[in-house]
Amino acid sequence: SSSPQKLWLSLKEENQQAITIPHHPSLTYFPMHWDEHDEVYQPLVEICSNWGSSEFYNDKSPSKIYNTPGLSVQDALIKGLKLGFVGGSDGHDRPPGTGGITGIFAEKLNREDIFKSLKNRRCYATTGAKIKLYFIMNNLLTMGDEIVVNPYQFESLYPLIFYISVEGTAPIERIDLLENNQVIFSYDENYRNHKIWSGFWKEKEFFKVEKRMDEFVCLEIPVFSPLRWYQSFVPRNNLVFDPRLPNNTKFYYVRVKQKDGHMAWSSPIWIICKIEECDRVNPLLTYEVDK
Numbered sequence: 001s002s003s004p005q006k007l008w009l010s011l012k013e014e015n016q017q018a019i020t021i022p023h024h025p026s027l028t029y030f031p032m033h034w035d036e037h038d039e040v041y042q043p044l045v046e047i048c049s050n051w052g053s054s055e056f057y058n059d060k061s062p063s064k065i066y067n068t069p070g071l072s073v074q075d076a077l078i079k080g081l082k083l084g085f086v087g088g089s090d091g092h093d094r095p096p097g098t099g100g101i102t103g104i105f106a107e108k109l110n111r112e113d114i115f116k117s118l119k120n121r122r123c124y125a126t127t128g129a130k131i132k133l134y135f136i137m138n139n140l141l142t143m144g145d146e147i148v149v150n151p152y153q154f155e156s157l158y159p160l161i162f163y164i165s166v167e168g169t170a171p172i173e174r175i176d177l178l179e180n181n182q183v184i185f186s187y188d189e190n191y192r193n194h195k196i197w198s199g200f201w202k203e204k205e206f207f208k209v210e211k212r213m214d215e216f217v218c219l220e221i222p223v224f225s226p227l228r229w230y231q232s233f234v235p236r237n238n239l240v241f242d243p244r245l246p247n248n249t250k251f252y253y254v255r256v257k258q259k260d261g262h263m264a265w266s267s268p269i270w271i272i273c274k275i276e277e278c279d280r281v282n283p284l285l286t287y288e289v290d291k
Contacts, residue, residue, distance in 0.1 A: 008038040019118055021046055021086060026054040026071040034076045044118060045083040047073050047125045047265050050090045050099030055255070055265065056181070074181045077268065080246040084121025084144050084267035085253075087128070101126050103133065103264075105142075120144055121267045129262035132167035135254050137269050139163075143253075146270035154273045160223040162252065170260040171214035177221055179252050180242045185221050215258075223252075241273065248273040 001007035004020070011018050021044045025032030047055055056074045069075075076083055087100030105122040106113040117123060121144025124133050135143045138161055149157070166172055175187040187209070208220040241248040253268040 004036045004038070004042075008041045011041055017115070019044060019115070021088075023088065023090065024049050024051045024054055025073065025076070026057065026068055027051055028068045031068050031071050033071070034079055034081060037076075037081055039082065043082070043084055043121055044086050044123070045073055045076060046088045046100075047085040048100045048127050048263070049088040053127075053263070077251060078181055078242075078244050080249060082121070082146060082268075082270060084118070084123050085125040085265045086118075086123060087125035089128075098128070100128055101130070103131075124264060124266045126264040127262045129169045129258065129260075129264070131169060131256060131258070131262065131264040132165070133254065133256060133264050133266055134163070134165040135266040135269070136163040137161070137252065141269050143267040143269060146272060148272045148274060150274055154271070155225065157271065158223075158225040160252075162219075162221045162223065164219040164221065164254055166217050166256050166264070168215040168256070168258050168262075170258040170262065172217050172256065173259045174257045175217065175219065176255040177223075177252065178255065179223070180245065180250060184223065187217065187219055248275055 001010060007020065011020075018041060020038075020041050022032040022042070023046050024030065025034075025045060045054075047053065054071075054073050056072045057069050073083070073085070086102040088102075089099035091098035103124045103126065104114055104117050106117040122142070124135075124143060126133075138157060141147060162177060164175060164177070166175060173188065176183045177185040207222060208218075210218040212218070241250070245251075250271045250273075251268040254264075254266040256264040
């Protein structure tokens with residue numbers, strides 16, 4: 001096909017079960033413009049390959065990647081695109097996994113279940129190391145999941161408790177938790193260096209670290225609502241959201257780096273808050289009536 005739109009239309013017309021995955025999207029030679037996207041046929045993006053990482057613009061690991069502004073994975077996410085992460089090789093060699101691999105959570109080891117898991121973004125990417133990565137929020141959502149709530153339900157989710165388990169192939173150097181592309185928590189050899197704070201709860205009541213060995217780390221990380229945690233006097237229509245994202249979305253994902261340089265990324269978890277669903281119960285709203 002001469003364009004992604006034509007390809008997706010052809011797949012739809014033929015009723016094909018298919019997945020189209022942007023390959024090294026931020027590479028200058030083959031740029032991926034995120035104004036073209038199909039939620040059905042494009043649930044995933046390649047975040048790393050033999051070309052390097054496409055996570056964000058001007059990524060220098062490895063230095064041979066040549067990026068173009070506005071085409072990175074983070075650029076796609078901040079536009080509101082819901083994309084799970086996969087790793088690929090592009091090594092053009094017979095042995096698989098020479099540059100990047102994808103971990104998949106599937107009920108059974110068969111094509112149907114693997115395809116279903118990829119469609120649902122139940123996967124994560126590594127640069128080639130067989131890192132085991134688990135990412136769960138509130139014992140409710142796992143990587144690739146999304147939840148749509150109104151502002152009252154949004155409040156009830158807090159504090160968000162993220163469970164992260166990393167079983168690496170080398171000592172763990174750093175584990176980052178990102179919210180809307182910004183690092184809000186980092187684990188390192190000193191156990192923590194983070195920006196999470198609450199005036200209502202003591203951090204130690206929620207935060208837990210279990211370092212079973214240098215290569216195996218488990219974390220429980222609390223994320224508190226910056227405005228609404230037990231502050232009933234604040235109107236719900238004043239909830240803080242990132243204005244760049246549509247539908248008052250928050251998304252979270254995990255980035256892992258080992259001391260040998262290998263990395264892993266979890267697919268994101270999305271929380272979508274529909275503010276307009278509370279208009280009918282907001283007593284502060286006034287309506288003009290024809291006289």
